[in-house]
Amino acid sequence: MVMREVKGMLSGLGVTLRTMFEPAVTVQYPHESEDPPIRARGVIALKEESCTVCMLCCRSCPDWCIYIEGHKEKRPPRREGGRERTAGILDRFDIDYALCMYCGICVEVCPFDALFWSPEFEYCATDIRSLLHDKNKLGDWMTKVPEPGPLESGAQVKGKK
């Protein structure tokens, strides 16, 4: 009985000593940084041209953190005889990242693929008001949107974004 106890005590010491000589796992963030995987949901990027101000993302956002304002403009008809088309032009498209919970419903529900995920995460701010990213800031994030990576073998490849 006592031998089992002594063995238990020593095996515990063995584990800590072995770990002491193994390399530490810490990544010293400011100097070296672990790059997040392709699909990481860091920030939402907006491709303004394909947005038709249909408000679907704004409606299906659980946190109500997307603010959209748009107006209608006349567009020349596609074929010369056709009637004039009206297209929605975006005036204001803000996402309030202080409220956003990164669930991704807006990116998925957008029928025109105007919203994309980007693994960029270094946009913290000292003032909470500056977490409200406006249209052009969301446009800038477009440059950071990676190509969707290849899928695992056996996956049925669909044109999903």
Place this chain on the structure above:
Amino acid sequence: MSILALDIGWGTTLAVKTLVVMLLIPLGALIFGYVFLFKMMAHMQSRLGPMESGGFHGWFQLVGDGIKFVQKEDIFPEKADRHVMALAPFIVMLSTFLVFLVVPAGPRIVVAPLDVGVFYALAVSSLSVIGVVMAGWASANKYALISALRATGQLIAYEVPLVLAVVGVVIQSGTMSLQGIVLAQRDGAIFGWDGIGHPFVLTQIVGFTLFIVAAQAELTQPPFDMPVAESEIVGGYMVEYSGFRFLLFFLAEFGTAFAFAALAATLFLGGWALPGVHGGAADAFGPVVVLVKVMFVAFLMFWARFTYPRMREDQLQALAWKWLIPIALVNILVTGALKVVF
């Protein structure tokens, strides 16, 4: 009164010696804290510990903490007993200083070569209990009160095995003065062969382990850290302290660890004695040798601290009274018998 045979009057030697000791404690505490609590603990938990402050491997971290604590406000709870609470850290600090007076660091480098060195050191080290109880009771906080009561039970219960563990050494060296013990270890021989002198750890291995275990309990370090069990009573008797007094408690904790490691190194590992070094050189190398041995002993104590969970109150008392003390008595019996025979 002289240090290194330079007789420079009584007053100044006393001043120099107290200055050395006053410097030794914070320095020792800082080194211990940094090496063991930051670096060694970190690597044992597969992380790096402080790397940023002070450039190379974060050496400035602990000094920075010290400065931070000094400039923090010293808060006393409204219902607390101000004077008792203010005095408590100094009493705990006092016991650490007094222990260093007798620890020799070389043939002639010792503050006070008392003949009753060991007896004095152990007696003084139990002073910290009073400081802990004062802190626990005066800070009018339920958690602190529980912690103070736990501390009394624990520190007193582990005084006895601490003293008994040392008795074996005293029997073998025949003297109680630490200087004498070190000399006995340097010149002694194990059954005639005196290649590396006679460090008592070889023959007194039982005494050494008992001393380490009892010292671990005196320092309230895991596996015996009930008084400061953060998951049960949130910081124990130090919970209401802040600022400079908390720094004193922190320094006292590591200072006492430094003191007990020094005592263990002197009693069991032969203090400043190195097998082939005599005379003047011993004076020069003495402190370095002691430091290395202290680091080794401290490594053992902190190693246990970072590995083991903490015991419960009654289990702790049971361990002291039912296991440590009987073993210590048996050890004394065997040492005495062998002493008579050889």
Place this chain on the structure above:
Amino acid sequence: MTVTPPGFEVDPSLLRHLDGAQIGVELDNGDMVLSMGPQHPATHGTLRLVVRLDGERVVAADPVIGYMHRGYEKLTEFRTYPQVTTLVNRIDWLSSFANEVPFVHAAEKLMEVEAPPRAEYIRTALTELARVATFLLFLGEMGLQVGAITPTFYGFRDREYVLNLIEGATGGRFHPNFNRIGGLKDDLPWGWVAECRSAMRKVLDACDDFEDLVLGNPIFEKRTRSIGIIPAVIGASYGVSGSNLRASGVDWDLRRDGEPYLAYRDLDWKVWTHPDGDSFSRYWVRLQETRESARMVLQLVDGLPSGPIMAKVPRVIKVPPGEVWVSTENPLGEMGYYVVSKGSTGPFRVKIRSASFSNVSILPWLLKGCYVPDVISILASLYFILGDIDR
């Protein structure tokens, strides 16, 4: 009207542990009422335990909860089904993927939609990964509560590998939002299977480390053996479920015994039970279950069928009217949803049955007559998450 909580009026017949203590005498023996929490390192978040002490023995304990109450059942009435899945995985935030599975199954049952086999396999793999991540944190954190600092860091370090896996596949470490009614949002990225195999091997090594460092340690055994014993009958009547009940010897695991769900019937795995029912056996059962889950993930990844991952489901989901109760074996215990639908795009009423709520409701009975340090080791061994209790 202030009602004295049960246990605070002295009723000697109940306190069978305390025959020696001077309980029940009319004179006020000055018991100390200690409030542990809501900011207390041992209460995993904002649980407040008002404990009446006689010396260091607990006379009565009354957990006060509600500091983390977010009113989920009210929120679900104002959300559509896809929005509810993002809401619901924040209940037990450590194994968030596992929370979504029963809700998605409830909706699929009502709509009579079947998720394709590949989606079922990936869902099972991610649920078991969530279980491994939760238990790794528990294995480390139980050591911390009982005093050993080092296991916590091993727990977090090994959990990191699993979280990277989940983030690689779903995009989110804590809140994957990967479940859709009828399947999954996307398929696995390239190289995920290989990474998953190496991570699972690391997890299995980590379990051996925990075995040596914590389980084998005699001090840990002294601190947890025969502490906080839950008899099977009383545990079941309080609704205790999952590893806590299996540690009391009840051989009941919804993955095997309940209605067949996900891909558990294609795997061979063992349900671990322990006869004692004390804190030690709860730790032991969870350690074995971590190993079992890691092996399950390896089997799943080997047998991954190919094919689509999303069934044919209309773009705007309207669930036909009806009621359904689906409960699954979450890492913390039985988690179930009683979904009442009236044919709209959102549920009419969702009763969320979370495991920790019942696991913690046994505390007043369990903590009578034990020491203060034991309270901590019992709280740690029950392993509850505050979001799970307060919903």
Place this chain on the structure above:
Amino acid sequence: MSDEQPEGARPTADGGEAGGAAGSGDGIEAAVAPSAPAPPALAEREAGLLSRLRADLGDGIVEDGNACGGLVVRVRPDMWRRAGETARDKLECDYLSFLSGIDWAPASAFCGEGRGDASTPQQPSEMDFGTAGSAGRFQVFARVASTGRHWGVTFKCDVDEEDPHAESWVPVYPGADWHERECWEMYGIVFDGHPALRHLYLPSGFEGHPLRKDFPLLAREVKPWPGLVDVEPMPEAAGAEGGGE
């Protein structure tokens, strides 16, 4: 205690109710989907449980239903505790899964419209009841399971609207203590025989019963819905709410 009322006007037989207004099938706008085909009859195991319950409770069982394979039994309010004891003793259901309440009042009748908030799903406006029906607005329902036999039963019982009372299950399952405290706090249903009915989640001074349908969700009242702005409707959807309203 509400006496035995004849069945509610709406036939709540096993099959799903008849669909409401024809689905207008646009956007989020609510419509009741065409009624689902009648769910399959109870599996034989559940039918066996039902017969054993009927044997013991007799006419105490007002109605039974099938919730996608699960057995739902509605008992008379005065037989509520008896039903618990029967489940525990006769059906070996030693495990109490949960106990809670339902408020069948139509949600849209009280809050949600008028603010043009189209993101909240619109529930049908008339009051109808789920499986095994209900006599009034409030109901207490509980689920018990057997850890040995691996089966479970859901019990329901009606609660009078003006003076909501129900028998407490604490003597049968001690675990019901917290469930009943929560149900009292959220629905206002008083449980007779409960040792200490006090607040569980909400602060002691809280008035009102949040889970009742007439209790507004303040988060959605305070902040205006961001989708209210003058906007072009989605091209292919039939005009949901048209240009700015």
